[in-house]
Amino acid sequence: MKDDVVDQFQSKVSELLVRHRxxxxxxxxxxxxxxxxxxxxxxxxxxxxxxxxxxxxQSCPPEVDLKECKQYMDSHVKGELCEQCRExxxxxxxxxxxxxxxxxxxxxLDLIDVFDRxxxxxxxxxxxxxx
Numbered sequence: 001m002k003d004d005v006v007d008q009f010q011s012k013v014s015e016l017l018v019r020h021r022x023x024x025x026x027x028x029x030x031x032x033x034x035x036x037x038x039x040x041x042x043x044x045x046x047x048x049x050x051x052x053x054x055x056x057x058q059s060c061p062p063e064v065d066l067k068e069c070k071q072y073m074d075s076h077v078k079g080e081l082c083e084q085c086r087e088x089x090x091x092x093x094x095x096x097x098x099x100x101x102x103x104x105x106x107x108x109l110d111l112i113d114v115f116d117r118x119x120x121x122x123x124x125x126x127x128x129x130x131x
Contacts, residue, residue, distance in 0.1 A: 030099035037092040050082035
């Protein structure tokens with residue numbers, strides 16, 4: 001079912017891809033949409049204040065197994081997105097997904113295959129897939 005949704009999404013993007021049919025246009029829009037998504041999250045911290053970031057060096061005791069290190073790591077995010085910021089972040093991430101699908105379409109890549117390959121890679125490598 002989810003594969004079907006991704007397939008439908010990529011098909012719809014290819015139908016709507018008119019102004020940004022050039023790979024160069026789509027690549028620059030993809031990069032811009034990523035920046036806009038980042039900016040929306042930053043504004044949730046700096047303008048709205050519904051989120052805060054309290055960052056410090058991550059540390060894991062040396063005797064702890066690599067698989068258990070996760071419990072010692074922090075996202076540094078405090079709070080929750082308010083309704084307005086959540087809507088903005090979701091919209092910007094949606095735009096980013098649109099341009100990701102556009103780039104895949106223009107390069108004749110199936111977005112589902114990209115997801116599947118990445119899933120297989122992280123499933124095989126597990127915690128050794130440091131991303």
